[in-house]
Amino acid sequence: MPTEPLADGAPQASLPRWLTDDEQRAWRAYIQLAQLLMRQLDRDLHPFGLSMHDYEILVELSEAAQQRLRMTDLADRTAQSRSRLSHQVSRLESRGLVAREGCEGDKRGTFAVLTELGAAVIGQVAPHHVASVRRHFIDQLAADGLGALTGACEPALDRLRQARERD
Amino acid sequence: MPTEPLADGAPQASLPRWLTDDEQRAWRAYIQLAQLLMRQLDRDLHPFGLSMHDYEILVELSEAAQQRLRMTDLADRTAQSRSRLSHQVSRLESRGLVAREGCEGDKRGTFAVLTELGAAVIGQVAPHHVASVRRHFIDQLAADGLGALTGACEPALDRLRQARERD
Numbered sequence: 001m002p003t004e005p006l007a008d009g010a011p012q013a014s015l016p017r018w019l020t021d022d023e024q025r026a027w028r029a030y031i032q033l034a035q036l037l038m039r040q041l042d043r044d045l046h047p048f049g050l051s052m053h054d055y056e057i058l059v060e061l062s063e064a065a066q067q068r069l070r071m072t073d074l075a076d077r078t079a080q081s082r083s084r085l086s087h088q089v090s091r092l093e094s095r096g097l098v099a100r101e102g103c104e105g106d107k108r109g110t111f112a113v114l115t116e117l118g119a120a121v122i123g124q125v126a127p128h129h130v131a132s133v134r135r136h137f138i139d140q141l142a143a144d145g146l147g148a149l150t151g152a153c154e155p156a157l158d159r160l161r162q163a164r165e166r167d
Numbered sequence: 168m169p170t171e172p173l174a175d176g177a178p179q180a181s182l183p184r185w186l187t188d189d190e191q192r193a194w195r196a197y198i199q200l201a202q203l204l205m206r207q208l209d210r211d212l213h214p215f216g217l218s219m220h221d222y223e224i225l226v227e228l229s230e231a232a233q234q235r236l237r238m239t240d241l242a243d244r245t246a247q248s249r250s251r252l253s254h255q256v257s258r259l260e261s262r263g264l265v266a267r268e269g270c271e272g273d274k275r276g277t278f279a280v281l282t283e284l285g286a287a288v289i290g291q292v293a294p295h296h297v298a299s300v301r302r303h304f305i306d307q308l309a310a311d312g313l314g315a316l317t318g319a320c321e322p323a324l325d326r327l328r329q330a331r332e333r334d
Contacts, residue, residue: 016294023305026313029320030304034201035246036327079202127183137197138190140323146193148315153196156307160203 037136044132048125049095053080053088055129058097058122061114068113070103076164097121204303211299215292216262220247220255222296225264225289228281235280237270243331264288 019027042052050058056078061067069077075085089112092098097118101111114122141149186194209219217225227244228234236244242252256279259265264285268278281289308316 016297017301018297019300019305022313022317026308026317026320027300027305029317029324031201031204032246033320033324033327034198034205036324036331037198038201039246039248040327040330079199079206081206130183130185133186133194134184136327137323138186138194140326141193141319142322145315145319146189148312149319150189150193150196152308152312152316152319153193153200155309156304157196157200157203159307160200160207160303163207164203 040136041129041132045125045129048121048128050121050125053078054092055122055125057085057088057092057112058114058118059126061098061112062119062122066113067119068101068111071100071110071112074112076161092118207303208296208299212292212296215288215295217288217292220245221259222289222292224252224255224259224279225281225285226293228265228279229286229289233280234286235268235278238267238277238279241279243328259285 038052045051045055057074060074060077061069071085071089072082074080074089075082078085080088089098089100093100096115099113099115101113103109103111138146205219212218212222223245224241227241228236238252238256239249241247241256242249245252247255256265256267260267263282266280266282268280270276270278305313
């Protein structure tokens, strides 16, 4: 982003606090790495017919009690909008990896449930995906990088999640 | 992702090195924050009719010599696939923010050029976008978070970029 404001002569209510060089560098390293990583992990999942978003949905279900989650909870956990998640779950459903079930005595929504086939696919794909995460990310971090990264990201993550819940 | 391999009885060529709890925590904090941030920044750009990807394209052009970049270089800098970038540039072109120009005496490709209108739009939007990046990310970092983040991300970013160039 520009580091200098445009001199357009118009008074501004509050001057923008432009990013310093160090802030700019950290921000760009962070977000560009995330974008490249998502693309690379997507590419590595491609031979299995899954995208990163598909994979995340299957993993969240595989770790949930009875391998099922309310759609709204699944949207929160995968950082997806509800409409996009619904579309993705439909695609996974058509492949037999996920099933949708109504929620007896609870009108608040539908559950997504991992099928046996879905569980088998996750079991098959996970070792390859973990190797990919290691190769492109974890194994590139210096010895003190793990803790530094967690410490830097978790407060911002918690805050953004809370903001979403208030949406 | 599962932290235990499925016991399916089949021998494996090489045992997966599953992520440790600390690695898992760092990886999830990193990637989930990135996904939520992208969505939040997108939402904050929405009143201006731009997505994060649109904004990144305009910024890269605004910082380039003569505010122009070869399409292939623009794809590299914005971490986009060439087909997706081409589609996005077409949309920006139809709104008069970017123009495409052939490259005289050079058959290697087309240039994308920021128009006057595109420059004016970036000038108008940048203060709001920077405020958004500050609010949701930079100002959430602890004092030592900036350097830690840059130090953690840049080596992996450099490596992924080099890998792409060999594609």
